[in-house]
Amino acid sequence: MNPFEISSRAVDLAAFRHSLADPSCGGYVVFEGWVRDHNEGRAVQRLAYEVYEPLAMKEGLAIIQEALERFDISHARAVHRAGELDLSEPAVAVGVSAAHRDAAFRACRYIIDEIKHRLPIWKKEYYADGTAEWVNCRQCATSHAEHDSAA
Amino acid sequence: MNPFEISSRAVDLAAFRHSLADPSCGGYVVFEGWVRDHNEGRAVQRLAYEVYEPLAMKEGLAIIQEALERFDISHARAVHRAGELDLSEPAVAVGVSAAHRDAAFRACRYIIDEIKHRLPIWKKEYYADGTAEWVNCRQCATSHAEHDSAA
Amino acid sequence: MKQLTVHWFAAYREATGVASEPVQTDAHTAAELFDEMLSKHPALSAYHRALVAINDEMADWTSPLHDGDRVLFFPPVAGG
């Protein structure tokens, strides 16, 4: 199995889980990020992820490797979607198996937090009112505009 | 769906996940406890759970309710197996969906920790050497014996 | 004398050889009752007290006993 993947197709969750199974493991933790139908009070209809794959793959593999080194876990794996997604689809899945649950929980949390902060991935949300916006970009654009008007 | 169940059959993980899906949720965390092939250095071949159902159901439902009140989550559910299990089978599954991942992680962890401490469930491990033992009971028996010999 | 039913689980049941039994007792608390049972079931002395429930509610070892109570003696739990 590939410990980190960018995929333009739906994640096969049963195969994902199976690839992390290990009779020496007593705990398995999975996180899935789902496409949510709202964000900051606006109704979301669908979204698209843009991924810069060469660097996303490099950073994604590095994050999995860091988790394997920092926590007492046996296996870890993550998949992130690219392209268009519908509501409720998993945009990302992170799975960790370990002898004991504490390490599995902490490693899974570490991996998803790092994925969200470090991977060159951008999310464009399409709203019910026909508009669309790059997530996390409105704020920076707004604060810049405020700075301009104050200048 | 029943938020807490004791089941003598394998957990249908796809149906379990489906029952927690919600388009208003952006995060889903699952914990599975697997039957591990070793415990405290001994090779485990299989195990059996004894469950006192009337009180296990009451406490299990109370734990789910507590999680729904304490954390900002949408849905939570748990299933615990009863009877004989083979290696690698899920003995327990806990699933939580929430708008945001932090609450989902913390609620999932709360539920499994409370299940392990509060439910009247006992685990008997059958070892490769033909012996069997109730988990968590060796220690109390030993300390009692030491007390006796000192007296 | 109170008339109670005592239930044994898991390791306790294997030590006593019975899942439940009627008991006549003057014990005032769950702890007194457990100690009384040690003379009836010497194999229990290999274990110390863990948890007790009365009438399907978790209880304290100092909980008073009443006629007709169902007293459930639980060894240390190990779910999950």
Next chain:
Amino acid sequence: MKQLTVHWFAAYREATGVASEPVQTDAHTAAELFDEMLSKHPALSAYHRALVAINDEMADWTSPLHDGDRVLFFPPVAGG
């Protein structure tokens, strides 16, 4: 003068209208280059600088530029 390639992603690409472009520059650092690009692409001024990578390695805004570098300008990321 250094000859570089600049790559724009997501909101930046929509603001500049190009995914990548060759650039001749005297800029010494990634930050200087980004500021230089503001006059070429006025729509970029709606955004502040977020992240930069050089030759597929994450870099600092003070990283020096070399002839032939591929400079990647990333708006704030939002994976997961």
